[in-house]
Amino acid sequence: MSKPEKTQARTGSETAPERFLDRHLGNTVHIFLSLLAILILVAAAIATFEIIIHDIPMLWRAGNEYDALHQIIQDVLLVAIAAELALLFLFHRTSAAIEVLIFVIARKMVITGISGWELLAGVTALAGLVAMRFYFIRDKPRNVPE
Secondary structure (H helix, E strand, O other): OOOOOOOHHHHOOOOHHHHHHHHHHHHHHHHHHHHHHHHHHHHHHHHHHHHHHHHOOHHHHOOOHHHHHHHHHHHHHHHHHHHHHHHHHHHOOHHHHHHHHHHHHHHHHHOOOOOHHHHHHHHHHHHHHHHHHHHOOOOOOOOOOO
16 A cells, blocks of 8 residues: 655645745735825824814814814824724734724714714623723733732
8 A cells, every 4th residue: 555645735835826925915915004004193193283283272262162172082082093003004913903993982982963872882892892802812921920
């Protein structure tokens, strides 16, 4: 009885086209995501400058300070979403994806005209995401004293 020949599929080695695609296409995607992250961070920096220059003085000029503060909170959360999204593009961490979702839900909750059920769903989703981030996603292993 002869021994069956091993193929490349059984050894797990990469073929030449797979190596080429992995090397060059992977680098291209990484460069594209890095440039996209830089573009998003620049836009977030410009938006932050706009918030400081135009929106914050509206707290003293506006007839209704509550509406001005409400708009500032929405804009700040949008900048936070942009910054976390840029971190997600650069580092591909699960915790960054969870944080983006947390900021998106928080921003949705401060928009005017939200119903009580939407607010309850938002609070539940935020609690679930924060619990998931705390209990299931570890950035670094914790040192447990014995």
